[in-house]
Amino acid sequence: MEQKTNNYFFKSFLTIVIAIGIFWGLKQVLPGRLFPESTAAISGIVIDSLALDAMSNDSLSISEGDSLVSDTLINRVKIETSDNSEGIGNLVNFYEKLYDLETSGKGKVRIAYFGDSMNDGDLIVQDIRSAYQNQYGGKGVGFVGITSLSASARYSVTHQFSKNWETQSFLNVKKPKRAFGVDGQVSFVPRGSQTWLKYTANDVANATLLYNPTLFYGSSSNHNASVNISFSKDSTVRYELITSKLLNTLKLSPSTKTLKATFEKADSIPFYGINFDDGSGVHVDNFSLRGNSGLPLSLFNKDLMNALDRVLNYDLIVLQYGTNVLGYGTTDYSWYESKMSGVVNHLQQCFPNASILIISTGDRAVKTNMEMQTDKAVEPLVKHQKLYAEGTHSGFINLYTLMGGYGSMVKWVQENPSLANKDYTHFNQKGAKKIGGLIYGELDKGYFEYKKLRESGRISARPKNSTQSDDL
């Protein structure tokens, strides 16, 4: 039957109205989300097995770390800097070393910065390193591991390695063949194969050279191993690897632009990394590992870490974690607080002269009611991070409020040019620089207050610790 054309206007209108009604009906009966979150574990994905165990209350017992170390540090002082940090007075050991360096122009200060993918590619850490080295001197990128999943993302030093390294990570291995190194990994050379490492300095201020490259490796019954070092076009030097001590160091070459280390007959030796520093000023080591919740740090071997600390003398340990325990649907982080308290206590035993600084998770946004909003788990997590910082006499920086608090991640992403990536979790170069500046700013305010107290005589000089330093 022929219809008048205007009927089709009305019919179209009615179709849309009915469609809205049908939609409303479907909404009542169909699921609200087309793609529910899948948390299927697939092999090949970086997963922090300790964190998973802890979250699922697995019967596997996880080391709680050491019991609380008695608070023997003297001169604890109250230093108030801003609303974004607490317990900064707990960093006096670090501040004192910095003060020595600043006033005498001699000595070294070393920071170990432990983190997760937020520090991938040396993000944030490189900016903090740069700020300290510009202010107090020091050259070099510090300690770099043997292999790294995010090596290609790092610009502060170009890091390449052959594919045949056998690396175990404390993220997914509880009982490694040999103790984990300070970056949470231990790497082995397979028998009878060409295995190499290559580092190249880039055009980065204070890191234009690989300063005093020194190899760190562990003990072994293998006494036939050697390493060939080529650090210029046509010069190769061969070194025997002496494997008698728990921790061995070998200076590979003078400062150089590029360095390639090729290992021979070096199977069964645990390799830990190469350190690059000029021996004075401030050095900051980036020990970030993607996916790390912080809990695996409890797996450090105390004796090995003590041996390492005798060589590197850490003054400040920074822990920037949290992102990897968000997103599991929980807002109760008391379990994380207790586990991380154990981790911090363990670290205090591993690095007895170091102050410890806890940096909270930053803001992270997820989709809620069809809009990107701050994950409801962020604030509870920050609260518990503050609690374990307090309980372990650590300094605490609240990165969440420092960023701007609730809703700040969305703003950082929307900023023009943007400061964070569209995963609403990670900062980009620009954002990381800003975060690095903010963290340094908090530490610097604390140091400023410390100096005021120190110079007015309200804090006396700390007696130098008597630990013997092993020579590199």
Place this chain on the structure above:
Amino acid sequence: MLTYLESYFSLSSDQIRSWFEYDPSNPLLFSTSLFLGFFLIFYLVYILTKKYAHFRTVYVFLFSIFFYYKAGGVYFILLILSALINYILSEVMDLSPKKSIRKSILTITVVLNLLVLAYYKYTNFFIDNLNDLFHGNFQLQHIILPVGISFFTFQAISYSIDLYRRELKPAKNVLDFAFYLSFFPQLVAGPIVRAKEFLPQMYQEISLSKKEAGLALFLIITGLIKKSVISDYISLNFVDRIFDSPLSYTPFETLMAAYGYTLQIYCDFSGYSDMAIGIALLMGFKLPENFRTPYKSLSVTEFWRRWHITLSRWLRDYLYIPLGGNRKGKFRTYINLFLTMLIGGLWHGAAWKYIAWGALHGGALAVERLFRQFVKLPEKNILVNLFCGLLTFHFVAFCWIFFRAADFGVARTVIENITRLEYNPEAWLTVIQAYRNVFILIFAGFILHFTPKRLSDMVEMCFLKLPYIGRAIIVGGVFWLVYATASSSTQPFIYFQF
């Protein structure tokens, strides 16, 4: 979606105000429930008053201006000014008997339009390059790009040139011209409509046949699926994060992001165009087709006949042909092709990466033309077609990397990362499993795209044959699909151990 309707009985004055006020962080889009609500009310009045042409013109124009305000803020004033000035200049030109005067006025019109476009779109680009060249320190200006300015400027220019060429009867009055320039369905993202195709429709009684009514709804739902289901989901949950930081990802993920973006940009752009064409059709206006499954192309030349067709036609008629087209010898033809695409690239955005993207396409068009002079490929050979199709697709996908990357550095990183790809199916499978939802959509998107035309026409026919209630069920189902995709939580971050 549709929370507005659900919360009908508990509206606060703030909420109602937010519907009518411009929110820069939430510009009005066709794929939002707010637009659906506005459109329904607008459409009902439109239907009831469609006999009154003059009222209709004023009414639609006002709604278009409101739509523009909700999409781009106060710059609706610029749109009104553009309509006014272009109309006056075109009228003066049309009434001038002397060709030289007509030509001068046309030149003034085109230059003026391009100057306004250049000011808003290219000032900072120009200052930036000037600073780089002469180590200058000129301050960048705080200029906001008015939404859709590239589209309505091109429409205004085409009107003047067609009028100059006497290919078109002028609009009867300024309001009619403003109606054409501001017609809301294509205002923000095209298609670029020619006045000579659009104005005559204004002067006819508007009508909607049974087939057109079905087609309009079909275009709207396919547009919604393309834009709000496929494009929005894969960009937020996969493509964006990889282009943000390519080195944090494996070569395989980066390659998949390049493929993903190839699908995303098509779904986003053509989906929005489809919705625009569908909405206009519901109002009884036929807008030109803008995309015709472009990735099925067997050459870059063919690609530009299928991709953003209204822009290609515009560039051909108002840039390539005036430059001399292919009438000035072979060498000039290549130069003209190349220049047209270079400028076409710059039209997409004020950055060298867009110019590079245009140059790549321009170069490919010239090379293809040269190639065809010496080599005649067999036309119906499946293997040859498959090879040409794959080559074209990959060339286009490669060029999109420049289009999407923040800058040349990022584009280079993406490309370098892809070159590090190694054959490792096990690892690839892990990535696909981990991003299962994303890959389902990418796969489905490409399958739909490469579906033979006969099959997709058949689906369209089936939809057209459905009774109204059947159509309503499908449209309602698509609404739910959009809603359920939009409310899906974001894909958690995944790192791989290879």
